[in-house]
Amino acid sequence: MMRQVKHALFPVALVLFAALGPFVLEPYDLVNLSAFSAMAIAALGLAFVWGTLGILNLGHSVFFGLGAYAYAIAVSNLGDSTLAVLIGIAMPVAFSLVLGYFLFFSRLGDVYLGVITLCVTLIFYSFMTSTADPSFHIGPVPLGGFNGITAVPSLNMPGDPQAFLSTEATFSICLLSLAGAYILLSFLRSSDAGRIMTAIRESELRSELLGYDIRFYKLVGFAVSAAIAGLGGALYTAVMGYVSPNVFDLPQASQFVLWVIAGGLGAFVGPVVASFGFQLLSSQLGANQVFNTELIFGATIILFVMLVPQGLQPMLLGLSSLKFPNRFGILRRKEKPA
Amino acid sequence: MSGPPILATRGLVKRFGGVAAVDGVDLVVNAGEIRCLIGPNGAGKSTLFKCLTHQHQPTSGHVLFEGRDLQGLATHRIARLGIAIKNQIPSIYANLDVRENIRLAGLRRGLEKRQLDRVVELTLDEIGFNERLASQPAATLSHAHRQWCELGMLLASSPRIALLDEPTAGMTREEMLKTVDIIKRLNASATVIVVEHDLEFIARLAQRVTVLHRGKVLVEDTMDKIEANEIVRDIYLGRKKEATHAER
Ligand SMILES: Nc1ncnc2c1ncn2[C@@H]1O[C@H](COP(=O)(O)OP(=O)(O)O)[C@@H](O)[C@H]1O
Ligand SMILES: [Mg+2]
Numbered sequence: 001m002m003r004q005v006k007h008a009l010f011p012v013a014l015v016l017f018a019a020l021g022p023f024v025l026e027p028y029d030l031v032n033l034s035a036f037s038a039m040a041i042a043a044l045g046l047a048f049v050w051g052t053l054g055i056l057n058l059g060h061s062v063f064f065g066l067g068a069y070a071y072a073i074a075v076s077n078l079g080d081s082t083l084a085v086l087i088g089i090a091m092p093v094a095f096s097l098v099l100g101y102f103l104f105f106s107r108l109g110d111v112y113l114g115v116i117t118l119c120v121t122l123i124f125y126s127f128m129t130s131t132a133d134p135s136f137h138i139g140p141v142p143l144g145g146f147n148g149i150t151a152v153p154s155l156n157m158p159g160d161p162q163a164f165l166s167t168e169a170t171f172s173i174c175l176l177s178l179a180g181a182y183i184l185l186s187f188l189r190s191s192d193a194g195r196i197m198t199a200i201r202e203s204e205l206r207s208e209l210l211g212y213d214i215r216f217y218k219l220v221g222f223a224v225s226a227a228i229a230g231l232g233g234a235l236y237t238a239v240m241g242y243v244s245p246n247v248f249d250l251p252q253a254s255q256f257v258l259w260v261i262a263g264g265l266g267a268f269v270g271p272v273v274a275s276f277g278f279q280l281l282s283s284q285l286g287a288n289q290v291f292n293t294e295l296i297f298g299a300t301i302i303l304f305v306m307l308v309p310q311g312l313q314p315m316l317l318g319l320s321s322l323k324f325p326n327r328f329g330i331l332r333r334k335e336k337p338a
Numbered sequence: 339m340s341g342p343p344i345l346a347t348r349g350l351v352k353r354f355g356g357v358a359a360v361d362g363v364d365l366v367v368n369a370g371e372i373r374c375l376i377g378p379n380g381a382g383k384s385t386l387f388k389c390l391t392h393q394h395q396p397t398s399g400h401v402l403f404e405g406r407d408l409q410g411l412a413t414h415r416i417a418r419l420g421i422a423i424k425n426q427i428p429s430i431y432a433n434l435d436v437r438e439n440i441r442l443a444g445l446r447r448g449l450e451k452r453q454l455d456r457v458v459e460l461t462l463d464e465i466g467f468n469e470r471l472a473s474q475p476a477a478t479l480s481h482a483h484r485q486w487c488e489l490g491m492l493l494a495s496s497p498r499i500a501l502l503d504e505p506t507a508g509m510t511r512e513e514m515l516k517t518v519d520i521i522k523r524l525n526a527s528a529t530v531i532v533v534e535h536d537l538e539f540i541a542r543l544a545q546r547v548t549v550l551h552r553g554k555v556l557v558e559d560t561m562d563k564i565e566a567n568e569i570v571r572d573i574y575l576g577r578k579k580e581a582t583h584a585e586r
């Protein structure tokens with residue numbers, strides 16, 4: 001019972017923020033926080049697939065980017081955003097199933113898997129940058145090369161494409177979506193399927209010997225992470241009003257990884273908090289131009305790995321209970337049949 | 339009671355490069371048996387077990403489970419048929435607590451929640467784990483307790499046949515005796531094939547013993563006869579003779 005209360009705390013806080021934020025924040029901040037939430041949603045997808053299932057997906061941004069582009073193309077063609085968001089979820093899921101099938105059924109090692117997914121997102125990046133020619137278009141929507149797709153319609157009332165949602169309503173939807181993603185993934189993680197995924201992270205051999213088809217569970221987990229990332233990408237595009245190839249690039253890919261490491265591998269709240277923190281930092285640094293943002297991020301990730309290898313959330317929990325073992329340190333080697 | 343034996347191999351071969359670790363093994367094990375598999379180090383016992391569960395793909399030959407050829411089946415499919423294995427190297431979920439380890443083993447059976455809970459508690463009881471041990475991460479267990487934790491996982495998975503590779507390695511005599519009890523419980527519903535070196539352990543459990551030597555079945559008989567067998571004494575029990583050979 002206490003545990004359930006503790007678990008409910010975070011989503012309840014998000015829901016309260018979604019309800020009260022519009023009354024106390026400026027529109028500029030609301031837009032920023034909406035975008036941060038969209039990014040945080042995508043980060044949760046990685047926190048799940050890496051923290052629960054042990055799949056280090058260095059190219060998580062490919063699902064985020066596919067969701068972002070799919071939304072932009074669909075909403076510009078269809079006019080209605082509700083279906084476009086669903087398409088923004090479905091596209092990366094379909095892609096993850098194809099990619100995952102090759103990755104998991106060929107039984108690649110973990111490192112190769114991370115490298116290949118990273119390459120895949122970079123391939124999307126270079127492809128999208130080379131679509132400046134007007135012949136690259138889907139329906140009336142040009143892909144736009146480096147500039148991407150601009151003037152993407154924002155969210156509208158379901159079924160009424162003319163009734164665009166206000167900045168306030170969009171903010172609430174983004175935060176509620178974040179709460180929803182968190183609740184969904186928390187339930188999944190504590191379900192039987194989630195516990196089997198955790199078991200697979202702990203020992204693939206033992207899981208196989210018990211009769212679990214590890215390729216199947218990995219594929220399912222991969223697709224779930226893609227769905228969540230796609231939702232994040234679609235909302236991000238809806239909030240920003242444009243999408244560019246940068247959603248696939250290396251900085252984007254590494255940011256998701258950074259947030260999960262900083263927040264704590266195996267945790268959900270930590271990565272969300274970390275993603276907000278780093279995005280806030282980056283928007284502040286970007287505004288004053290004094291520091292090199294990439295340098296700061298690079299230094300931060302090294303500091304985290306060295307000083308707080310288990311991430312923020314486990315560390316804070318550890319400080320409060322003083323007996324939480326370091327079970328999810330990112331440098332902990334996977335259980336090998338020694 | 340006729341019909342096919344629960345497990346049989348036909349001309350099973352496993353080569354690593356030029357070495358035939360398993361070299362044409364024909365093994366027949368009947369339902370309900372406790373069969374002991376003995377043989378000097380490197381005889382191919384562990385490799386044979388891994389071939390049975392397709393952790394290694396056999397180079398040639400067949401494995402028949404209740405008359406059904408296992409060829410082409412993935413390891414998890416073989417497990418689902420009811421073939422459980424404890425490898426020589428322990429394999430448990432080190433960072434999960436013992437109860438979760440046992441539960442994950444039982445979960446595959448598709449029991450409803452209350453029934454699964456009952457199986458888990460019963461199993462913890464059978465391997466003699468109290469509440470403190472049950473809620474401990476498996477990594478913090480002593481060596482013997484880890485072996486029992488893994489045996490508990492096999493118990494909870496309710497297999498038709500259990501393959502146990504050196505389950506008492508490194509145990510004291512007292513711990514070995516407790517392991518004998520656990521294996522007897524396993525045998526109440528499952529056929530057991532066990533690789534062991536400990537003669538007392540074998541005497542307490544096995545009806546028949548199969549001796550493996552250089553990848554081949556040397557002889558198969560009751561323990562008394564095996565102990566009296568000159569060739570077996572030479573290659574396995576008679577270390578002295580081997581030593582004098584080596585000196586020359
Ligand atoms: N993965 C492997 N690769 C190459 N050779 C192996 C491998 N596993 C076992 N062997 C060899 O096969 C033979 C039988 O080993 P093993 O089955 O472990 O014997 P036992 O369990 O009876 O001690 C040994 O010569 C060993 O070196
Ligand atoms: Mg061995």
